[in-house]
Amino acid sequence: MIEVKQLKKSFGKLQVLKEVNCSFGQGGIVGILGPNASGKTTLIKSILGMVIPDAGEVYFGGKPVARSFDYKKQIGYMPQIGRYPDNMKIGELFKMMKDLRNVHDNLDTDLISAYGLDAMYDKAMRTLSGGTRQKVSAALACLFNPKVLILDEPTAGLDPLAAEILKDKIHAEKAKGKLILITSHILTEVDELADDIMYLFEGNIKFHKPLSALKAEAGEQKLGKALTKILTQNV
Numbered sequence: 001m002i003e004v005k006q007l008k009k010s011f012g013k014l015q016v017l018k019e020v021n022c023s024f025g026q027g028g029i030v031g032i033l034g035p036n037a038s039g040k041t042t043l044i045k046s047i048l049g050m051v052i053p054d055a056g057e058v059y060f061g062g063k064p065v066a067r068s069f070d071y072k073k074q075i076g077y078m079p080q081i082g083r084y085p086d087n088m089k090i091g092e093l094f095k096m097m098k099d100l101r102n103v104h105d106n107l108d109t110d111l112i113s114a115y116g117l118d119a120m121y122d123k124a125m126r127t128l129s130g131g132t133r134q135k136v137s138a139a140l141a142c143l144f145n146p147k148v149l150i151l152d153e154p155t156a157g158l159d160p161l162a163a164e165i166l167k168d169k170i171h172a173e174k175a176k177g178k179l180i181l182i183t184s185h186i187l188t189e190v191d192e193l194a195d196d197i198m199y200l201f202e203g204n205i206k207f208h209k210p211l212s213a214l215k216a217e218a219g220e221q222k223l224g225k226a227l228t229k230i231l232t233q234n235v
């Protein structure tokens with residue numbers, strides 16, 4: 001579904017993606033892990049066309065995404081920090097998105113209902129708590145029933161119940177055959193969700209393999225322990 005070939009990106013002198021090659025198939029959940037500033041968001045944004053790479057190419061469904069916009073309709077993106085017009089109300093934001101896309105049918109409103117956002121349609125975005133903004137971002141990512149979901153630290157800032165609701169939704173979307181890329185520093189959560197783990201370190205992919213293989217190599221049952229063992233002892 002998505003192929004990244006020889007992707008390089010620098011910001012000034014900082015080489016953030018050195019030469020990244022990876023591919024993601026039709027379905028399943030990939031946990032994209034790595035320390036702060038290792039390039040996870042930059043990679044995601046390159047796939048989304050929000051960051052223009054210095055070299056290399058991203059392919060979606062076999063076609064290069066450079067200067068292409070249509071493929072973005074097939075991706076639901078939940079940013080790390082959602083930025084919305086301050087004075088816009090929640091209801092107006094959803095309406096604007098539907099109008100922009102010109103899609104009003106077959107919408108996925110599961111998260112709007114589960115989070116009770118419809119009861120808050122009159123609230124202005126600037127008045128929302130960080131967690132409620134996250135809920136809006138999650139609901140928007142799913143709204144148009146995209147084939148691919150890209151979720152950047154999706155449960156950061158959500159209360160435990162809201163986080164569970166989102167995890168259930170992610171499982172349900174996977175069951176529909178979707179490809180879901182998730183970055184997170186919450187390893188217990190990635191352990192619950194991911195089929196594969198991709199680990200970025202200083203702009204390179206250190207490994208990309210099934211979670212089960214990672215655990216088997218380390219001889220550990222939990223992702224946190226397996227990762228620690230592999231990264232510190234070079235298992």
Ligand SMILES: Nc1ncnc2c1ncn2[C@@H]1O[C@H](COP(=O)(O)OP(=O)(O)OP(=O)(O)O)[C@@H](O)[C@H]1O
Nearest residue numbers: 011012014016034035036037038039040041042043
């Ligand atoms: N637009 C930008 N201009 C300048 N530097 C940037 C820009 N975007 C990202 N960077 C830098 O690139 C590096 C990688 O950032 P990125 O957000 O991709 O990391 P990350 O792995 O997602 O980190 P985190 O786990 O903290 O979210 C950081 O040093 C960051 O400061």
